[in-house]
Amino acid sequence: MKIPKGLQALVDDGKVDAVLRQLKSGKEASVYVVACGTDIRCAKVYKDAEHRGFHKLAAYQEGRKARGSRDARAMARRGRHGRKMQDAEWTNAEVTALYRLAHAGVRVPTPYGVYDRVLLMELVVDAQGNPAPRLNDVDMNAQQARLWHAFTIAQIVRMLCAGLIHGDLSEYNVLLDAAGPVIIDLPQAVNAASNNNAFSMLERDVNNMRAAFARAAPELLQTAYALEIWTLYEAGALTPETVLTGRYTQTLAGADLGAVLDQIEDARREAEARQRGREETEPV
Numbered sequence: 547m548k549i550p551k552g553l554q555a556l557v558d559d560g561k562v563d564a565v566l567r568q569l570k571s572g573k574e575a576s577v578y579v580v581a582c583g584t585d586i587r588c589a590k591v592y593k594d595a596e597h598r599g600f601h602k603l604a605a606y607q608e609g610r611k612a613r614g615s616r617d618a619r620a621m622a623r624r625g626r627h628g629r630k631m632q633d634a635e636w637t638n639a640e641v642t643a644l645y646r647l648a649h650a651g652v653r654v655p656t657p658y659g660v661y662d663r664v665l666l667m668e669l670v671v672d673a674q675g676n677p678a679p680r681l682n683d684v685d686m687n688a689q690q691a692r693l694w695h696a697f698t699i700a701q702i703v704r705m706l707c708a709g710l711i712h713g714d715l716s717e718y719n720v721l722l723d724a725a726g727p728v729i730i731d732l733p734q735a736v737n738a739a740s741n742n743n744a745f746s747m748l749e750r751d752v753n754n755m756r757a758a759f760a761r762a763a764p765e766l767l768q769t770a771y772a773l774e775i776w777t778l779y780e781a782g783a784l785t786p787e788t789v790l791t792g793r794y795t796q797t798l799a800g801a802d803l804g805a806v807l808d809q810i811e812d813a814r815r816e817a818e819a820r821q822r823g824r825e826e827t828e829p830v
Contacts (some may be wrong), residue, residue, distance in 0.1 A: 552591035553578065558659055562589060567676055574733065579669060579677070585597050588677075589659060590665040592637050592733070640733040643710055650708035651786070652701055653728045673724040681727070681758055682717040691702035698727050698755050699771055702748070704786045706731075706779055711736040711744055715751035717758040738779070745776050770794055 549557055549565050556562040565583040571577075575592045637660055644657040644667065656668040670678040670780045686694070698720065705712060712719075712735060719731035749772035758767040774794035778784040 550576070550578065550591065552576070552664060553589055554579070556589070556664055556666075559661075561659075561661060561666065565589075571648050574681070574731075575744075582658075582666070586669055587666055588655075588669045590640075590667065592663045596665075602723075637665065637733065639735060640731075641665055643732040643735040645730070646708055647705060647710065647729075648703055652708065653726070654732070655728065655730060670721045670723050670728050670730070672722070677721040678721040678728065680718055681720040681722060684722050686759075686762045688763040691759040691766070694722075694727055695755060695759035695763070695766055698729075699752065699775075699790065699792075700786070701727065701729060702751060702755070703784065703788065703790070704747065705776060706738055706775065707784060707786050709738055711738050711741075711748045712751050713747045716754045720755075720758075745772075748772055748776060 547567055549594045550565050553562060553565055556614075557565070562580045562582055566579040566581060566586070567576040567590060569579050573593070575590050578589045578591065580587055580589045603604070632736055641657050641660040644654050647654045648656060655670055658666040658668070660666070673785040681694075702712070712729065712732060714731065715729065719729065721730055736744055736747050738748070741747075752772040752775070756766050756769060756771075769792035771790055771792050771794070774792070775784065776789055777794070778788060
């Protein structure tokens with residue numbers, strides 16, 4: 547295919563040997579399947595700030611450190627230099643999040659570097675070697691939905707333990723490869739400790755996943771993981787191995803933290819006891 551303008555520099559520099567086809571085009575970026583030597587990867591070409599459709603950008607950027615006061619002032623003025631800095635920050639935020647989450651054991655595409663608003667990363671594929679479908683394009687049964695929902699909640703917890711919240715997680719940015727869900731699209735990733743909108747974004751991510759998987763397993767609509775996860779996180783008691791119950795309904799406002807943690811611990815023990823009971827009754 548004809549080399550897109552955004553990828554011409556990478557082809558000229560030998561970072562990309564051939565552009566095979568376009569994989570996706572969205573408001574924020576276009577994604578292409580490319581050849582890098584013998585490896586097939588994907589190249590995400592970000593659109594400039596004037597053409598991006600992402601709303602309420604300031605809410606996501608709160609808590610991020612600008613590289614210098616001059617850049618921060620320029621971004622606030624929204625001039626040419628400011629837009630250039632904003633574009634660079636948007637791109638760098640995703641590659642930084644990918645490296646950080648991959649190191650933490652979160653299932654995200656492996657990044658291979660960012661070059662002037664182009665992110666090179668792993669092409670996530672299905673069992674047949676084709677580009678993996680998005681969650682919204684997959685039909686699943688109730689058992690698959692329950693397993694994938696539990697796995698995705700565990701990934702959200704692992705992300706939070708690494709200090710990040712996706713901030714825009716939905717069925718459109720979860721891929722399903724041969725081993726299960728892979729989380730993509732992270733330029734808006736939120737710093738959990740320094741963003742005042744962190745909990746509301748975590749809650750939206752969790753509820754979006756609940757709604758997506760509940761189409762095949764409606765009982766998931768009765769779960770309430772967000773408050774449970776956040777309460778444990780704020781108390782410094784959340785780890786990737788934390789056993790969650792999904793039954794936490796008490797509001798954060800005015801809550802007795804000790805009583806809340808006792809409630810969660812009791813529910814966790816009940817869940818573990820039920821699991822042991824199931825294992826003991828299963829035929830060998």
